[in-house]
Amino acid sequence: MATIDFCVWVVGGLSVSDRKRFREIIDSFPGSKVLVVGDLMVDQFIWGQVSRISPEAPVPVVKVTSESFLLGGSANVLNNVFSMGGGVAVTGVIGSDDMGRWLIARLRKMNVDTKGIVVEHDRPTTVKTRIVAHSQQVVRFDRENKQPVNSDSIDRIVEYVEAVRDDLGAVVISDYNKGIVSKRLLNGIKEVISGRNVVVCVDPKQGDFSLYQDLDMITPNHHEAGRAAGQEIVSEDDLVKSGETLLERFGFKAVLITRGEEGMSLFENNGGITHISAVAREVFDVTGAGDTVIGVLALCLAAGATFKEAAVLANHAAGIVVGKVGTSTVSREELMMVCNYSATDSHG
Numbered sequence: 001m002a003t004i005d006f007c008v009w010v011v012g013g014l015s016v017s018d019r020k021r022f023r024e025i026i027d028s029f030p031g032s033k034v035l036v037v038g039d040l041m042v043d044q045f046i047w048g049q050v051s052r053i054s055p056e057a058p059v060p061v062v063k064v065t066s067e068s069f070l071l072g073g074s075a076n077v078l079n080n081v082f083s084m085g086g087g088v089a090v091t092g093v094i095g096s097d098d099m100g101r102w103l104i105a106r107l108r109k110m111n112v113d114t115k116g117i118v119v120e121h122d123r124p125t126t127v128k129t130r131i132v133a134h135s136q137q138v139v140r141f142d143r144e145n146k147q148p149v150n151s152d153s154i155d156r157i158v159e160y161v162e163a164v165r166d167d168l169g170a171v172v173i174s175d176y177n178k179g180i181v182s183k184r185l186l187n188g189i190k191e192v193i194s195g196r197n198v199v200v201c202v203d204p205k206q207g208d209f210s211l212y213q214d215l216d217m218i219t220p221n222h223h224e225a226g227r228a229a230g231q232e233i234v235s236e237d238d239l240v241k242s243g244e245t246l247l248e249r250f251g252f253k254a255v256l257i258t259r260g261e262e263g264m265s266l267f268e269n270n271g272g273i274t275h276i277s278a279v280a281r282e283v284f285d286v287t288g289a290g291d292t293v294i295g296v297l298a299l300c301l302a303a304g305a306t307f308k309e310a311a312v313l314a315n316h317a318a319g320i321v322v323g324k325v326g327t328s329t330v331s332r333e334e335l336m337m338v339c340n341y342s343a344t345d346s347h348g
């Protein structure tokens with residue numbers, strides 16, 4: 001029989017010992033290292049103004065005023081670990097193009113080792129371009145090739161994991177279904193880290209979770225979890241059944257179902273179920289919250305946190321990030337604030 005912990009772990013509800021323990025975990029971030037394996041992307045923003053409709057077709061004409069680039073996809077997960085002060089390593093595939101070169105230069109500027117990034121010459125770097133005028137998105141276009149990467153690239157990625165495995169506390173598989181994550185890759189990674197104290201967490205995008213069989217932890221949102229478990233999650237009962245089905249069917253040690261404004265629910269293979277309420281006070285931008293969740297979760301696990309402690313901190317970090325405009329990361333200092341609230345604070 002499962003034990004359900006209805007944990008309303010909002011900041012104000014944390015006890016003195018909870019806060020002390022969270023501080024200890026966050027203090028260990030700089031000595032902890034996370035390897036991010038996944039679909040590297042660039043988020044490009046083109047900003048401008050619209051003052052007329054084109055005479056050529058019924059579309060707005062955007063006068064471009066500026067342009068910016070951000071780390072996207074698995075690179076955004078990396079950015080989240082980085083901004084928490086954690087050690088990072090990265091591997092993935094890019095193309096031999098300007099966007100790929102931008103990505104490498106950006107990571108080098110952050111002092112991130114880019115030796116694990118494989119360049120495929122006949123493949124474009126995945127780029128999502130958003131054209132924004134007067135704070136509104138006018139159009140988005142994606143440049144990508146979702147075909148599986150070369151088997152040679154997979155071998156090189158696995159070799160890289162083998163080369164860095166001694167320093168790692170956790171591996172994130174950030175799957176955006178853009179061609180990197182396959183059974184062959186995951187088996188290769190499992191093999192080279194087997195017997196080591198390295199936790200593997202996956203943020204899934206592919207519908208068939210047997211691909212992720214026996215990884216330690218998975219973080220689907222409630223739609224993904226319902227689909228993979230074969231039932232739509234409408235009620236609390238469906239949620240619990242789905243979580244338990246995923247644990248049993250795919251051999252995970254923990255399943256963390258993220259539920260947007262409802263927070264998240266953690267299912268552990270020891271029978272424990274923990275519901276964690278969302279903490280955001282004002283929500284501005286929910287995109288990328290999933291990347292913050294898996295980045296912080298993995299870093300906490302690398303720092304020695306339990307699944308429950310890691311989930312509570314990841315939920316806090318996600319609550320902070322959805323309250324921000326234009327930034328999809330949280331700093332270590334911001335997360336540390338969670339330890340400074342007194343137990344008598346009542347907000348959340």
Ligand SMILES: Nc1ncnc2c1ncn2[C@@H]1O[C@H](COP(=O)(O)OP(=O)(O)OP(=O)(O)O)[C@@H](O)[C@H]1O
Pocket residue numbers: 220221222257258259260261262263264278279280283286287288289290291293314315316318319322
């Ligand atoms: N509206 C919200 N209010 C408060 N917290 C939120 C909100 N939306 C998301 N969060 C926080 O972010 C976490 C992850 O969000 P969500 O469940 O939407 O993940 P996701 O669908 O994987 O997101 P993504 O689009 O980044 O892949 C939630 O568990 C919660 O902690």
Ligand SMILES: [Mg+2]
Pocket residue numbers: 203221290291
């Ligand atoms: Mg997601």
